[in-house]
Amino acid sequence: xxxxxxxxxSQALGKGDISSEELTxxxxxxxxxxxxxxxxxxTVTADLALTQARAADARxxxxxxxxxxxxxxxxxxxxxxxxxxxxxGSKMLDNFISPYNATVVEKCNAAxxxxxGKANMDEFAMGSSNETSYYGxxxxxxxxxxxPGGSSGGxxxxxxxxxxxxxxxxxxxxxxxxxxxxxxxxxxxPTYGRVSRYGMIAFASSLDQAGPMAASAxxxxxxxxxxxxxxxxxxxxxxxxxxxxxxxxxDSIAGLKIGLPKEYFGEGLDSDVAxxxxxxIKQYQALGAELVEISLPNSQLSVPVYYVVAPAECSSNxxxxxxxxxxxxxxxxxxxxxxxxxxxxxxxxxxxxxxxMIGTYALSAGYYDAYYLKAQQIRKLxxxxxxxxxxxxxxxxxPTTPSVAFNIxxxxxxxxxxxxxxxxxxxxxxAGLPGMSIPAGFGNVxxxxxxxxxxxxxxxxxxxxxxNVAHVYQQATDWHTKIPAAYS
Amino acid sequence: MPRVxxxxxxxxxxxxxxxxQYAIKSVRINIMSxxxxxxxxxxxxxxxxxxxxxxxxxxxxxxxxxxxVEQMNKVDTTGVQPMAHPLDEVQRLRVDxxxxxxxxxxxxxxxxxxxxxxxxxxxVIE
Numbered sequence: 196x197x198x199x200x201x202x203x204x205s206q207a208l209g210k211g212d213i214s215s216e217e218l219t220x221x222x223x224x225x226x227x228x229x230x231x232x233x234x235x236x237x238t239v240t241a242d243l244a245l246t247q248a249r250a251a252d253a254r255x256x257x258x259x260x261x262x263x264x265x266x267x268x269x270x271x272x273x274x275x276x277x278x279x280x281x282x283x284g285s286k287m288l289d290n291f292i293s294p295y296n297a298t299v300v301e302k303c304n305a306a307x308x309x310x311x312g313k314a315n316m317d318e319f320a321m322g323s324s325n326e327t328s329y330y331g332x333x334x335x336x337x338x339x340x341x342x343p344g345g346s347s348g349g350x351x352x353x354x355x356x357x358x359x360x361x362x363x364x365x366x367x368x369x370x371x372x373x374x375x376x377x378x379x380x381x382x383x384x385p386t387y388g389r390v391s392r393y394g395m396i397a398f399a400s401s402l403d404q405a406g407p408m409a410a411s412a413x414x415x416x417x418x419x420x421x422x423x424x425x426x427x428x429x430x431x432x433x434x435x436x437x438x439x440x441x442x443x444x445x446d447s448i449a450g451l452k453i454g455l456p457k458e459y460f461g462e463g464l465d466s467d468v469a470x471x472x473x474x475x476i477k478q479y480q481a482l483g484a485e486l487v488e489i490s491l492p493n494s495q496l497s498v499p500v501y502y503v504v505a506p507a508e509c510s511s512n513x514x515x516x517x518x519x520x521x522x523x524x525x526x527x528x529x530x531x532x533x534x535x536x537x538x539x540x541x542x543x544x545x546x547x548x549x550x551x552m553i554g555t556y557a558l559s560a561g562y563y564d565a566y567y568l569k570a571q572q573i574r575k576l577x578x579x580x581x582x583x584x585x586x587x588x589x590x591x592x593x594p595t596t597p598s599v600a601f602n603i604x605x606x607x608x609x610x611x612x613x614x615x616x617x618x619x620x621x622x623x624x625x626a627g628l629p630g631m632s633i634p635a636g637f638g639n640v641x642x643x644x645x646x647x648x649x650x651x652x653x654x655x656x657x658x659x660x661x662x663n664v665a666h667v668y669q670q671a672t673d674w675h676t677k678i679p680a681a682y683s
Numbered sequence: 684m685p686r687v688x689x690x691x692x693x694x695x696x697x698x699x700x701x702x703x704q705y706a707i708k709s710v711r712i713n714i715m716s717x718x719x720x721x722x723x724x725x726x727x728x729x730x731x732x733x734x735x736x737x738x739x740x741x742x743x744x745x746x747x748x749x750x751x752v753e754q755m756n757k758v759d760t761t762g763v764q765p766m767a768h769p770l771d772e773v774q775r776l777r778v779d780x781x782x783x784x785x786x787x788x789x790x791x792x793x794x795x796x797x798x799x800x801x802x803x804x805x806x807v808i809e
Contacts (some may be wrong), residue, residue, distance in 0.1 A: 291793060388772075401767065402769075427777070496754060520790075520791075520793075521794060531807050536727075536730050539732070541732070545737070548741075553748055571766050572763040573763075610744055610747070
């Protein structure tokens with residue numbers, strides 16, 4: 196059953212071929228068998244999962260099931276889950292049992308989905324390799340020497356190894372798409388505001404967005420149907436109708452105009468990734484799409500802009516972690532100042548501290564204009580580039596990452612090189628646009644295959660178009676069905 | 684009217700730009716090479732204790748991040764409206780009415796130390 200998509204699992208549950216309890220137990224067994232090696236879960240909620248599964252079976256019998264009732268999933272540990280440890284990958288929240296549910300968790304529960312556990316992630320979603328997690332690095336199921344990407348690395352690795360049929364993730368600068376690419380799965384970051392951020396631990400509030408991480412575009416569409424929608428409890432949630440994302444999946448893409456930004460194919464792109472992306476684009480041509488060369492001239496500056504905007508917002512958001520009301524508390528503080536400093540200094544890891552300090556500096560008196568204001572102005576220019584591009588094209592395509600997965604430990608001492616692994620994904624967050632990564636082939640590192648992702652960027656609220664474009668490709672190719680041999 | 688005042692304003696502007704360039708240069712020197720004391724000051728502002736032995740590493744890392752950020756100065760952003768929100772939306776308002784129930788006991792169940800419904804911290808005033 197673990198090789199089936201959630202579309203297939205939904206059918207099997209509907210026909211009574213398998214109960215949710217049996218299905219859930221199968222995945223719990225796989226987690227038990229494989230996750231010591233992969234470390235993709237921080238918490239496995241076996242008892243809760245089986246309780247939810249039995250409730251789902253009862254609901255199916257009573258005829259009140261939704262398509263995903265009884266389907267297991269994994270939530271990134273950034274989503275608050277009531278009564279369950281919610282750590283955000285940090286020592287700061289190692290003792291935090293959330294008193295409430297994030298809207299995303301609430302919606303998945305309401306649909307009758309079964310939570311298998313909470314996924315490992317970079318600490319407070321700050322990282323591109325899952326190495327900043329307090330709970331240790333996650334390994335890439337395609338090659339245990341490689342990182343799974345980050346920050347949603349646990350979600351990506353668990354889906355790739357089919358320890359869960361589907362997972363949730365969040366994306367601030369590429370944290371859904373980059374790990375999806377490096378683990379060979381399908382990930383979608385929706386338009387900013389499409390999915391509620393309520394109960395999703397905040398990193399950079401003007402960039403954060405949650406989305407599905409799945410084995411196929413069809414599966415991603417089914418989970419997005421559950422996740423998306425207006426939420427009065429999130430002040431930046433968008434009041435706009437949510438379409439059924441599965442309706443347009445099979446639409447023809449004949450005449451689709453694909454923009455290829457020349458900046459995404461230049462220096463810095465590894466040749467094995469370039470080759471796979473070129474082949475994928477040729478496949479789209481064969482499916483009837485037209486290619487249009489475009490330019491996103493300011494996208495080159497997206498990394499510098501991001502490393503002002505994101506740390507500035509993070510330094511403000513993370514000021515709430517002071518050890519007074521919840522979270523880590525130090526031993527024997529001398530006084531109140533020592534108490535705050537040590538709670539935070541001992542509770543946060545070094546990447547989080549770096550970003551808080553950069554943000555604090557950028558927002559400090561005298562520097563605001565040179566950093567934050569300047570970054571917001573260039574953010575506007577980056578966003579305008581996309582507005583111009585979408586006058587000419589329907590979607591934009593390019594590589595998700597400049598290289599395949601790198602080795603664990605390879606970039607951990609060099610933050611800048613690590614930051615540059617998000618060079619193609621960040622601009623989308625700055626503009627607030629939806630973006631996807633789908634598996635399109637493999638590169639090769641010392642004789643082992645490592646996946647390559649094709650990035651597809653759409654116009655605001657064009658998630659249905661992205662999913663359609665991805666699905667049509669997945670109907671014509673089989674990259675998305677590949678599972679690493681050790682887990683197949 | 685701007686035409687009439689055009690000339691003197693231009694002189695003022697170029698003087699201002701010269702000053703600004705000088706100011707930016709001096710800020711840049713500050714920006715690009717943080718020293719140990721800067722790191723200690725920033726950590727204090729952010730209320731973060733950091734180990735003395737880690738300071739050189741922070742000096743190096745933070746300076747290299749600021750070097751990266753420095754690339755922003757290549758772009759002329761004169762007159763560009765800063766973008767604070769990706770969708771240019773305005774803040775949604777709600778009716779001024781109490782909608783939250785009191786859940787103090789639930790929320791304090793995760794607190795490190797409480798007494799009589801209050802959060803306890805180290806003594807502030809002797």
